[in-house]
Amino acid sequence: MFANSRIRAALFGVFVLAVLEGVLRVTVAESDLLFAWEHPEGMIELLGGRVYVRKSSDQHATDGTYPYKYRTNSLGLREDQELMRPIPEGSERYLALGDSWMFGTSVTQGKTLPDQLEVELGRLRGAAVEVVNAGIPGGSAFDMLARWNELGTQYAFDGVIFNIPHNLSRQQEVSESRKQLFQPGAGAPYVNWRTYLVVRRIVAPWTRPRYAPGTTDEPVDEMMADLQTIVAQATAKGMSVTAIEDPGRLQDALGVVRRLDRRWRETLEPAGVIFAGHALNTRDCWGFQDHGHPGESGVKALSVVVAEALIAGTSTDGLQTEPRCAEVEGVGPGKAGWPVPQ
Numbered sequence: 001m002f003a004n005s006r007i008r009a010a011l012f013g014v015f016v017l018a019v020l021e022g023v024l025r026v027t028v029a030e031s032d033l034l035f036a037w038e039h040p041e042g043m044i045e046l047l048g049g050r051v052y053v054r055k056s057s058d059q060h061a062t063d064g065t066y067p068y069k070y071r072t073n074s075l076g077l078r079e080d081q082e083l084m085r086p087i088p089e090g091s092e093r094y095l096a097l098g099d100s101w102m103f104g105t106s107v108t109q110g111k112t113l114p115d116q117l118e119v120e121l122g123r124l125r126g127a128a129v130e131v132v133n134a135g136i137p138g139g140s141a142f143d144m145l146a147r148w149n150e151l152g153t154q155y156a157f158d159g160v161i162f163n164i165p166h167n168l169s170r171q172q173e174v175s176e177s178r179k180q181l182f183q184p185g186a187g188a189p190y191v192n193w194r195t196y197l198v199v200r201r202i203v204a205p206w207t208r209p210r211y212a213p214g215t216t217d218e219p220v221d222e223m224m225a226d227l228q229t230i231v232a233q234a235t236a237k238g239m240s241v242t243a244i245e246d247p248g249r250l251q252d253a254l255g256v257v258r259r260l261d262r263r264w265r266e267t268l269e270p271a272g273v274i275f276a277g278h279a280l281n282t283r284d285c286w287g288f289q290d291h292g293h294p295g296e297s298g299v300k301a302l303s304v305v306v307a308e309a310l311i312a313g314t315s316t317d318g319l320q321t322e323p324r325c326a327e328v329e330g331v332g333p334g335k336a337g338w339p340v341p342q
Contacts, residue, residue, distance in 0.1 A: 017195060024194035033197040061106075064288030064341050066295070066331060068108035075151075078103055078112060078133040087156045091128035092121070095151060096135060097144040097230070098163035101246065103135030104299070106290040111330065113244075113299050117161065120307035131161065140170040141223035148230045152237075159240035160230065161306070164264055166248065171223050224267050231271050242310045243268060244302070245277030245319060250291035253280045257319050269315060276309035278302040279319040284332035288341050296330030304328065 054076040060069045073079045087093045096102050096114040104112030114133040121129040132155075134147045144162055152160075165171070191197075231241050245260055247253035257279040265275050278301050280286065285298030294302065305320045325332055333340040 021193065021195050024198060028194060028198070030192065030194070030197070033194070033201050063106040063290045063295075065338070066106075066288050068106060070104070071109050078109075078114075078135065080109070083132060083151075083155060085155055087158070088128070088130070091130060092125065092158045093130040093132065093156065094121075094159045094161050095148070095155075095157045096131050096133050096161045097147055098135045098244070099139045099143075099166055100135065100137040101163045101166070101244075101293060103133065103137050105137055105293045106287040107293070107296055107299055111296045111299060113163075113303055114161075116300050116303035117307055120303050121310065124307055124311045132157075138167060138170060140165045140167045140174070141226035142171060142174045145226040145230055148233070152233065157239060159242065159310070160234045161242045161244065161310070162227070162230070163244040163246065164260075165223050165227075168220070168223075174222075220261075220263065224263070227268065228271070231268060231273055235272050240274070240310065240313075241268075241272060242274045242276065242306065244306055245275055246294075246302070247280055247319060250280075250283075250286045253285070254283060255281060257281060257321060260319065265315070274309055274313060275315040276306045277316065277319045278305045279321050280325070281321060282325055283340060284334045285325040286333065288333050288338075295332045297325040297328055297332035297335065298330075300328040300330040301325045 054074065056072060056074050058069070058071045060067065062068070070078060071080055073082050075083060077083060094117070096117070102113055104114075112133055112135075114131040114135070117131045118129050121131070132151075134151060136143045136147065144165070148160070151157075234241050243264065245264075247258040247260075252258055260277075269275060278285075278298075280294055280298050280302070285294055285301060287293050287295045301323050304323055305316060309316050326335065331338055
């Protein structure tokens with residue numbers, strides 16, 4: 001009799017668990033119970049989409065007397081057309097990653113750095129070249145990694161081009177978000193049983209560190225680590241990698257050739273990254289009222305230097321002063337028909 005009671009109790013317990021499991025499977029998605037790093041794209045999926053929008057847009061604005069427009073496709077890329085998955089036969093394709101410098105803030109459609117690199121690389125190659133503009137205004141190295149993770153796995157490219165990131169505050173924001181996600185390296189393992197996953201989620205804070213450690217407390221080092229991930233994955237696919245250097249802003253550039261932080265070259269050049277940049281040391285290189293981004297002629301001069309270094313496969317010796325912005329095509333303050341703002 002006692003044995004029968006135990007059997008009935010055990011069967012009733014199994015029945016209750018089965019019903020609970022069925023209810024949880026209907027009402028709670030498995031993805032809601034996983035920790036950050038257990039998602040297919042991990043941190044990149046959870047945080048990468050918070051800074052840029054994947055949708056088409058068509059907008060107009062002005063930088064002083066200079067009117068400009070920009071257009072994005074359904075992926076949020078600053079392109080007039082949708083991106084084809086295969087590389088068109090007989091051409092090359094590069095992925096341009098970066099922040100507002102790469103996106104082309106204050107520069108009109110068709111005159112951005114990726115646009116001008118297409119022209120210069122095509123001229124030097126003697127063949128069609130496509131440079132896909134995946135720049136993200138306000139982004140940092142983590143956002144470049146997010147774009148790379150999204151596009152580098154779905155589309156074919158011959159190389160990656162990125163600018164040294166500017167937005168430390170964005171990287172610090174990402175660092176804080178990283179610290180607020182559970183550490184995956186300890187505690188109960190994954191089993192696709194919803195009741196178990198609910199209990200695991202509740203118990204996890206008591207079985208593992210409350211916060212995941214970041215790469216480091218120094219944002220520059222975190223940016224370096226994210227770029228190293230891009231470089232390692234791209235070179236493993238046989239792709240070239242080129243880094244673009246710049247003086248930062250008009251106030252630090254005029255009349256001088258700015259000395260740059262050598263840590264970027266010391267870390268990434270041994271991994272095969274080619275470095276190139278322009279000093280942008282004259283007023284006509286910059287925007288009219290925008291002193292934080294180059295104008296058309298500044299972008300053109302920068303593209304010439306970068307394209308030549310990429311083709312040669314050799315880094316430049318610091319920032320270059322030739323070609324001068326006054327001597328290349330493109331609108332700029334002080335150039336014919338365009339006065340310098342007071």
